[in-house]
Amino acid sequence: MQRLLEMGLTPGVAVDVIRLAPLGDPLQVRLRGYYLSLRKAEAKLIDVTLESHP
Numbered sequence: 001m002q003r004l005l006e007m008g009l010t011p012g013v014a015v016d017v018i019r020l021a022p023l024g025d026p027l028q029v030r031l032r033g034y035y036l037s038l039r040k041a042e043a044k045l046i047d048v049t050l051e052s053h054p
Contacts, residue, residue, distance in 0.1 A: 003042075007036060008031055008034075008036075013031055014051075015029050015031045015048070016029060016030045016031070018030050018035065025039055026038055026039050026040075
C-alpha cells in the first residue's frame, strides 16, 4: 500500500484505466498526467468510486 501512495495513488485522485493485458495482468492506468502499469494484486488494493461524466 505504501508503494501505491508513493506512486501518486492517493485518496481522491482521478484514475483512468487505459488498457488491460490479454490475461488481465498488468493493467495500465493514467493518473496525474502519467501512465502507470500495475499488477492485479496491486490493483486489488485500490478502492474505486465511479464518477458520472456529463
